[in-house]
Amino acid sequence: MEKNKLNVVLCWHMHQPWYRNGLEGEYRLPWVYLHAIKDYSDMAMHLERHPEMRAVVNFAPVLLEQLDDYAQQLQALLQTGRPTKDPLLNLLAGITAIPADEAGRSIILQDCQRAHAPRMIQPWTAFQSLLDMVGAAEAAGAKHPKYKHPLLYLGDQYFLDVITWYHLAWLGQSLRQQAAVQALITKAQLFNQLDRYQLLEVIANCLSELIPRYRALAERDQVELSMTPYMHPIIPLLQDFSNMKCALPSSPSPQAEFYPEGRERARWHMQRGLECFEKYFGRRPQGVWLSEGGISASAVALLDEFGIRWTASGEGVWRNSSHLSGYYGEAIDSKRDLFKPHRLPDSEVRMHFRDDGLSDLIGFKYSNWNANDAVKDFIQHLENTAQFLDTEASQHTLAIILDGENAWEYYPNNAVDFLDQLYAELNQSALLKTACFADLYDSVPSKDLAKLCAGSWVYGSFSTWIGSEDKNRGWDYLVAAKHAYDQAITAKRLSSEQEYQATQQLAICEGSDWFWWFGDYNPSESVRDFERLFRLQLKQLYHLLSLEPPTHLDIPLSQGGQGADNAGTMRRNT
Structure with a gap:
């Protein structure tokens, strides 16, 4: 029966950082248009081929503007x-x-x-x-x-x-x-x-x-489109560096105690992101995938402020938060409660948590499998979960969330065989029902969560963006630039156009991707590309403020050196 089917939400996150040198300079890396002609186009094609398939597609506004x-x-x-x-x-x-x-x-x-x-x-x-x-x-x-x-x-x-x-x-x-x-x-x-x-x-x-193709998919109610804050910043870290401490209590913080006026900057990225999203899609999103699934109580409160109905993060955040809230036992050990949306006290935002293991199967494992075997294995995992939940399956949601662009080059034929067969078999299963998060807001009950342990989809912490020497140095560089920006605004040294340009450039510098790549565990070529561009973006900000950039911005702040799964573009949680 339809009512006994397990709700399965596939959420594809589409994101690239700002690759231009400043606001109007040349593109330093070609990944926006290369992923467009390979991945964003094919992902739309699969949905168009399978009109019965429902899914969530999340766009970062910084990507939409570059497309x-x-x-x-x-x-x-x-x-x-x-x-x-x-x-x-x-x-x-x-x-x-x-x-x-x-x-x-x-x-x-x-x-x-x-x-x-x-x-x-x-x-x-x-x-x-x-x-x-x-x-x-x-x-x-x-x-x-x-x-x-x-x-x-x-x-x-x-x-x-x-x-x-x-x-x-x-x-x-x-x-x-x-x-x-x-x-x-x-x-x-x-x-x-x-x-x-x-x-x-x-x-x-x-x-x-x-963009019109995805808009058409949303307008015929096959796809739910959601968004990420404007330039893809880590909202909890903008709001308060101490948000790193629940999951990383012993990791060192940046020298700066906090990001100046960070809560206002977080609010700015939300507002600007909504304006951009509505410009391209003609509607306001019901859900927000906060950058890197990075959530905290303060970030959820921000979503409440803007009337957002749902957000999502990773399994590690759910487990840490469940333990912090005093929840133990079979529902946690078996992951039964992972498949329920959660809600904080006095919040209307529903929080969904992805199944890390199943998401990583698509991201890292199935690329080396025969497509037929991979799909059968994946469907079996999903149906096993539905059978475990038994008559309560329809009251649960299993979330598969991962990048919509970075895994497919490791599959034969850009994963066409895998995704086509997956979409077909998902909707033929007697135990599964594909859905969107917004569909389930009123029909699937939520579980109260007393406390939220701030973290991201990667390891349930913010260790990918803060807490190590190179990453903290990057934050200190950004904080210093923000102080220079604040002083210029307070002193009214900028015209309205200059202030607009400086504010846009600051937003570029606040993106999460720079910090992702700092560290020796990443390939040196990618680290070099991104850390150099980060320093160039900071220099551009100082130039827009009519200031001489600090000399430390001439010195590389991270070297990299190791190989990583999928060239470092994704992180494995299992």
């Missing part, structure tokens, strides 16, 4: 030839010439191998052969020192073909089936300007259509 910006810039390039603010796209278009020097050519080759090679490069024989040519040339140069600069011997066409293949490799399955793309794949080499402009048209059309 819109890319769409506009690409249309301008195609219509007027105006360069974009993305160096890689300008190379693809031929607007920027292939550099003549070896260093510039080496950067192109490095940038065009930023992908999970076994799934995205090696399956394309023509692409892999191009890269093998460089390896062979370098090996020959090592034997013959006279020819030790092999990249200088390669013509511009070689690099144009590498750049074209890199973009073809990043196309998702939904775009790869287009006739223009198939023609390019068949041609395989010697791509001319017309070929490359046809590829640019595919990319531009994808970006222009992306």
